[in-house]
Amino acid sequence: MSMSKKKNTSKLSIATRAIHGKHLHAFKGPVATPIYQTSTYRFENSNDAIRYAQGDTSVMVYTRYHNPTVNEVEDRIALMEGGEAAALFSSGMAAITTAILAVCKQGDELVSTPGLYGGTYRFFRDSLPGFGINVKYVEPNSLDDLLYLITPKTKIVYLETPTNPTLSLVDIQTLVRVTRGVQTELRKNIIIMIDNTFASILNQNPFALGVDVIVESSTKYLGGHADLMGGVVIGRKKFVKDVKSLAKHLGGCADPFAAFLLDRSIKTFELRVNRQNENALALAKALSKHPKVNRVIYPGLSSHPQHKLAKKQMSGFGGMVTIEVKGGVKAAVKVCDNLKVAVNAMSLGGVETLVSIPVYSSHVNMSEDELAKHGVTPGMIRISVGVEGVQDLIEDFYQALKKA
Numbered sequence: 001m002s003m004s005k006k007k008n009t010s011k012l013s014i015a016t017r018a019i020h021g022k023h024l025h026a027f028k029g030p031v032a033t034p035i036y037q038t039s040t041y042r043f044e045n046s047n048d049a050i051r052y053a054q055g056d057t058s059v060m061v062y063t064r065y066h067n068p069t070v071n072e073v074e075d076r077i078a079l080m081e082g083g084e085a086a087a088l089f090s091s092g093m094a095a096i097t098t099a100i101l102a103v104c105k106q107g108d109e110l111v112s113t114p115g116l117y118g119g120t121y122r123f124f125r126d127s128l129p130g131f132g133i134n135v136k137y138v139e140p141n142s143l144d145d146l147l148y149l150i151t152p153k154t155k156i157v158y159l160e161t162p163t164n165p166t167l168s169l170v171d172i173q174t175l176v177r178v179t180r181g182v183q184t185e186l187r188k189n190i191i192i193m194i195d196n197t198f199a200s201i202l203n204q205n206p207f208a209l210g211v212d213v214i215v216e217s218s219t220k221y222l223g224g225h226a227d228l229m230g231g232v233v234i235g236r237k238k239f240v241k242d243v244k245s246l247a248k249h250l251g252g253c254a255d256p257f258a259a260f261l262l263d264r265s266i267k268t269f270e271l272r273v274n275r276q277n278e279n280a281l282a283l284a285k286a287l288s289k290h291p292k293v294n295r296v297i298y299p300g301l302s303s304h305p306q307h308k309l310a311k312k313q314m315s316g317f318g319g320m321v322t323i324e325v326k327g328g329v330k331a332a333v334k335v336c337d338n339l340k341v342a343v344n345a346m347s348l349g350g351v352e353t354l355v356s357i358p359v360y361s362s363h364v365n366m367s368e369d370e371l372a373k374h375g376v377t378p379g380m381i382r383i384s385v386g387v388e389g390v391q392d393l394i395e396d397f398y399q400a401l402k403k404a
């Protein structure tokens with residue numbers, strides 16, 4: 001039997017023929033964004049390929065470059081956060097590393113505040129020097145040091161506030177003012193970049209305070225259900241375009257399904273975070289009164305050393321509360337192991353309340369000196385407050401503290 005005469009009855013061929021000539025947007029106006037779970041796109045004919053090669057960005061080619069579901073979420077997040085454009089990534093770390101490498105080249109410098117997410121800290125310490133990028137640190141209580149830390153090689157001033165797990169703040173406006181103050185002709189292109197994950201855009205609006213770029217782990221408050229990984233970079237169009245160009249090479253693009261989950265999540269973002277703010281304040285107040293609790297750290301409490309600054313630069317105080325229990329790490333473990341509503345797990349920002357012990361998680365294997373430098377003590381428990389009934393949460397912590 002000659003091959004040419006054999007009728008092609010493969011199911012795949014039939015299915016492929018059936019969708020020939022059908023366009024991407026088959027239905028108009030779905031309320032929920034469809035998941036375009038595709039890696040590549042059908043050209044109408046080779047003219048499309050030629051148009052793309054000639055720079056027509058309306059031609060869809062490959063999902064590492066663009067995807068309707070991903071792009072929809074990017075547009076929504078840009079609007080939500082008050083930026084011109086956004087780029088979505090497979091994780092917060094992909095967003096952070098790609099944004100930094102889109103700016104800093106060999107020989108450049110970055111100045112950062114020292115209280116950083118562990119992954120970012122290790123990227124600065126272990127990876128950037130290998131690329132010939134030097135990182136310097138400025139203490140949040142002496143931001144005027146930026147005057148000499150910034151040199152003509154400085155491309156990024158990077159900050160994170162509130163910090164993990166001690167919830168101390170960096171004065172965003174002061175940092176912006178000092179940085180702009182040293183900008184001269186030579187140094188005019190310094191980008192001020194903030195990791196806004198802990199506060200989220202509902203509680204802290206960095207663009208209104210003069211920051212250029214927001215990076216954020218959408219795994220946390222934007223995602224909010226502990227079921228997706230993602231990261232986002234938000235800023236001016238030109239900047240985001242550069243970041244996306246590098247993302248094509250580094251490859252940390254978002255998966256369409258993760259983008260769909262994120263799109264679903266951001267619809268309830270404000271509801272969730274408002275409730276988390278309320279719950280966190282109520283829980284922080286209730287725990288402040290407990291005899292087995294040495295200290296409650298929450299920017300919304302007047303006992304927080306930077307409460308005034310919190311009121312100035314934050315519109316809400318967030319869902320993160322850190323407590324220090326009497327009896328050190330042993331007591332902290334007892335509390336965490338006896339909680340029935342709150343879950344003992346890393347990460348933050350979800351609808352379920354999570355607890356973790358910093359000396360066993362974010363600050364594991366650090367010397368006593370390092371811990372002291374970061375203000376971390378063995379009896380600390382970090383609480384990511386969820387949206388449960390707050391009375392249930394308070395009772396849960398009280399019964400667990402009883403057993404410590």
Ligand SMILES: *Cc1c(COP(=O)(O)O)cnc(C)c1O
Nearest residue numbers: 091092093117197198217219230
């Ligand atoms: C979780 C987190 C990151 C990293 O995000 P991933 O999505 O885990 O890669 C960065 N910054 C902060 C403040 C975070 O909490």
